[in-house]
Amino acid sequence: xxxxxxxxDDPSVREGVEIGLCQRGYEVHAAVTGEAGLEALDAFxxxxxxxxxxxxxxxxxxxxxxxxxxxxxxxxxxxxxxDDVDIVVGLEAGxxxxxxxxxxxxxxxARIRAVLRRAESPVDTRPAVEHHGELDIDxxxxxxLRSGDPVALAPSELKLLLHLSAVPEQVFSRQRxxxxxxxxxxxxxxxxxxxCVRRLRAKIEDPSRDPRYVQTLRGYGYRFGPL
Numbered sequence: 614x615x616x617x618x619x620x621x622d623d624p625s626v627r628e629g630v631e632i633g634l635c636q637r638g639y640e641v642h643a644a645v646t647g648e649a650g651l652e653a654l655d656a657f658x659x660x661x662x663x664x665x666x667x668x669x670x671x672x673x674x675x676x677x678x679x680x681x682x683x684x685x686x687x688x689x690x691x692x693x694x695x696d697d698v699d700i701v702v703g704l705e706a707g708x709x710x711x712x713x714x715x716x717x718x719x720x721x722x723a724r725i726r727a728v729l730r731r732a733e734s735p736v737d738t739r740p741a742v743e744h745h746g747e748l749d750i751d752x753x754x755x756x757x758l759r760s761g762d763p764v765a766l767a768p769s770e771l772k773l774l775l776h777l778s779a780v781p782e783q784v785f786s787r788q789r790x791x792x793x794x795x796x797x798x799x800x801x802x803x804x805x806x807x808x809c810v811r812r813l814r815a816k817i818e819d820p821s822r823d824p825r826y827v828q829t830l831r832g833y834g835y836r837f838g839p840l
Contacts, residue, residue, distance in 0.1 A: 614638045615729060618659035620650035620676065621691060622668055626714055630663065633718030639725075647671030651679055654686075661687045661725055664708070666699050674699070674706045681707040685767050687728045704808035709769040710795065711805075727796040731772040743778065745838065748817060748826060750778055759817055769794070769805075770813045777827060777837035786834040810835060 617639050621627040631641045642657045644650040647668045653659075662680065666673040673690060680686055690703040690711040700711055709728050712721060743750045749758040752775060757764040766774065776794050777785065785793075787803040795805055810827055818824050828836050 614640060615660040615725065616640045616657065617642070617661055617663060617725065618650060618653055618657055619643045619663045620645075620647060620668065620673070621663070621665040622646065623665070626665075626691070629715075630718070630721060634722065637718065637722060639722075647673065647676040650676060654680070654684070659686065661689065661729060663689050663691055663712075663721070663725075666690050666692045666703050666711075674702050677703060677706040677708055681767070685765060687731075687768050689724055689728060701804055701808060704804060705811065707767055707812065709767060728768065730796065731768045731794070745778065745781075746825065750774070757817070764816050766813070766816065769809050770816070773806075773809050774813060774817070774827075774837075777835060781838040782836055784830050784833050784836045790835070806835075 614637075617634055619627060619630055619634075619641055621630065621643070622645050627643050627645070631643050634641050642653055642659065644653050648671055650662070650664070651671075654662075664673045664676055668676070677688055677690070680688065688708045690700070690708040691714055692700050692703070692711050693714055703711060709731070710724055712724055743752070747760045749761075751757070755771060757766060757771070757774065772794050773790070776790070787806045790806050791797045791803065797805070810829075814824055814827055817826055826837060828838070830836060
């Protein structure tokens with residue numbers, strides 16, 4: 614079962630999530646502060662990080678930035694209802710998904726499984742390396758090169774790129790991407806898609822010109838190319 618690092622300062626939430634996941638067979642390490650969570654990363658070696666957005670001293674957003682400096686560990690933000698601005702900031706910082714508290718254990722487990730599926734499985738397992746302009750996409754190896762240099766992509770960024778590039782020029786609506794990439798048939802928040810697109814573009818696009826790879830069709834959605 615996945616190893617879960619939980620960083621949450623609210624004792625009732627922390628204990629509830631920890632007990633619920635442990636009862637389902639997960640190995641959980643709980644930390645109260647962002648600093649303690651960062652210290653636990655190397656020792657505990659989690660498969661996924663559940664990170665409270667509003668932590669004392671070092672915020673969840675700051676922790677997320679720190680993690681993303683060296684790791685593409687899947688991250689799910691835990692947020693209070695109504696923290697819309699903070700949710701967007703958290704997604705921009707590199708979170709793969711978010712859960713609004715309070716949430717039932719089965720909801721948390723479903724989100725964990727969905728994020729881990731994105732981290733483990735590409736959309737397509739064709740062995741050939743695809744060449745798209747300056748981008749080389751190795752679907753089997755889960756690697757992307759830009760002008761020969763490796764591009765470090767978070768799980769959701771990689772899954773989105775693989776999904777879009779599998780059918781160049783096909784337009785995907787945000788709701789369709791939520792269902793097919795994020796596995797959120799019950800979830801309608803398109804901010805997940807838009808934030809992930811912005812992060813992906815920052816890593817694979819030339820900032821001095823219009824997007825070449827992940828293009829927006831206003832009123833419709835996103836497509837890959839044409840180049």
